[in-house]
Amino acid sequence: MNLQSEFLGIKSPNPFWLASAPPTDKEYNVRRAFEAGWGGVVWKTLGLDPHIVNVNGPRYGAVWGPDRRLLGMNNIELITDRPLQINLDEIKIIKRDYPDRAVIVSLMVPCEEDCWKSILPKVDETEADGLELNFGCPHGMSERGMGSAVGQVPDYIEMVTRWVKSNTRMPVIVKLTPNITDIRYPARAAFKGGADAVSLINTVASIVSVNLDTFSPEPSIDGKGTHGGYCGPAVKPIALNLVSQIARDPEMQNKDISGIGGVTTWRDAAEFLALGAGNVQVCTAAMTYGFGIISELTSGLSNWMRKKEINSVSEIVGKAIPNVTDWQYLNLNHVTKAQIDQDLCIKCGRCYAVCEDTSHQAISKTINGERGFEVIDEECVACNMCINVCPVENCITMRDLETGEVDKRTGQKVSDEYANWTTHPNNPSSVKAAE
């Protein structure tokens, strides 16, 4: 399967780019990433000299599962801590050696036009494929008026993007912070300023843990901590939602989005694409497992596409967007009931505990006097919590009631007509047909 990807006219052999982060900090890493098969990189964010410094203690915090699986990670690392020219020279060498791969340069300089004017020509000389403006980092740089401090103010986004667009030949991607109330405002501002695409999400402002002996947030530097940026599998649901909100926005139809946030497997990538991302950027998964995961990402995506008879990556993009809607348009006449497969049931009773204690008292704990768990159709609202907690896959499933079948909970027959909240009699502002 050909996974050839084209994003803003930038070609890469697959839609998997490494996000701007430690894995793309220098030539050595990027070379190894490209040898492993990554489609592109967004170089670790460059800034003006004198280069910034990092803390000399731990930069990362973690949320682990009991088996030490890294579920979420946060970091307090800043942008590149190497001199600008070294990075620029290495970028140029890399692009020369890997012309078929995407090389994007991430930038973060103060909100002054002169700063941008001074750095952009230097970046142009590297012959990289594009720019990504880092308006996302929520820690450290934001205290200095950069990163998410810009991304949280749509006017700044628009202003800076406009400066950049008028001073570069390159396509410009604006990287957005999720630490806002409505992602559509910063996204619209980016496009208004002339951005060619947005990428999201950057990390989520976070404290991952507090040491209960020292009472210091972690990672702890000499007994003190600061909030960091959260990433990894834990943030994927947040990222998916924000990507979809931009993809669905009528004001941003057909705008390009680079999806970022907890992409760990090919499956995650496919979901981002389906919600409107043109490609994906990966960081935490590579930092957790190394560059070798690219083989699983590409082979998995290829295999799935073959099975689904999808011939190109671009066919996946936005495929799920028509099915993302507002709550008010969900079909209230669609009735389902949980059902428990007694052959698969191992009688742990977790469904009973959750339903009895926290939901709708719709599961009985005995069957003919013996320990056993069964759905009480008269009570079941099909909330799905029993499935969420059931340890056995496919043991509890949701059954769609047939048209005409009586819902034992309401005593009503199931209608095949679509009816949503906007027309529901309980809705004080329901839209009534004119009489």
Added chain:
Amino acid sequence: MSNTKLSPGIVSARLSEEDYSNNFSDAYPGFSNYEAKVEADRCYFCYDAPCISACPTEINIPLFIRQISTEMEEEAAKTIFDQNILGGMCARVCPTETLCEEACVREAAEGKPVKIGRLQRYATDATMNSNIHPYSRDGSNGKKIAVIGSGPAGLACSHRLAMLGYDVEIFESKSKAGGLNEYGIATYKSVDNFASKEIDWLLKIGGIKINFNKTLGTDFSIDELRKSFDAVFIGCGLQDTNKISIHTGSEQFVEDAVDFIADLRQVNDFSSLPIGRNVVVIGGGMTAIDAAVQSQLLGAEKVTIIYRRNLDNMSASQKEQNNATSKGVKIIANAIPTAIEKENNIHKLKLSYTEVDNETGQLKELNQTFSIEADQIFCAIGQKFNNLLDVFQSKRGKIVIDNDGKTSVKNVWAGGDCVDKGEDLTVSAVAQGRDAAQAIHKSIISK
């Protein structure tokens, strides 16, 4: 190493020092912190969890496992000890595969139950190793209770009573406390003197005095105790064993497996213990398995268990049978010994095959016979009461108790292997001892 596995007869020092130390080291070493957390994560925290009711002491297993997963080993241990003060030993010796782990829903789901026993050991070891005794006694209430026997039943009963304020005196026939915990458990299940350390830890509650070398019937009587104590608990176990009669000519040939196991527990130097080149163990319970496995570990060349009924009828669990066969023990079912003969200076045990009569259910001896070489024969066909039963109402040779553990004699309670109730397990004895203590307390405060 003066002898080898092939040295004829019954000799000592068949193995190297290293082999002895490997063979009798901890069979299932404790979990590391990481292993415990990963295993704890496998628990589903079931509603009304089946493992709890499968435990004779009804430990709140999902709760203690959840406490382990949040790194609260002390709290986990307390959850265990609240129900079972000998939770440390039970974690080592319980046949969990027929109790909590058999009931675990993951056993039904995938044949791999949560390793409850090992998690229990992890939690209890953590607390006991840091020498924390999580209970205290308010002080004496002035009431005195006599406890006969310092095995699991007696200890559980004593601890609970002491905690409730009673002054407890234990009468122990041996010179060391612990009963079967000290004398009756396979050595590799209780290494590093665990049984005795556990008792030291248990006695930290205070208010418990142990009188050693005091035998019921010889040194004191039940009636004497009843006169000088407010209540009596009997947890004396079964002192006698069932014997088998085989035509042996003049030699006393068959040894008690119980004695063999006790000797193993008390010995410091395994190479000093003689063992036969060809060992035969007669029986189908845990004692038979423990004797056979340990014979093998002591360096016997061939060890055979002879059991008279079908394998399915063996009271030793499948896991224990597998453990034995994995060590090289051969199990021959449906056979009974009939005679011992000496041919060319080698003892041979003659056996007949048996069959269960489908109609009567009786065991029939068949005409088919065979023989196996047997330098040493251990008998493990059950223990029994000695002759002290006459004052009690009894059944199947054991003391009858009611639901509160009370015997037919006024102010006398009983529990453990000496009563006709529950399974002959350490954990059942603990439950009976604990419950009898509560019943004694209830009876005394209601007077």
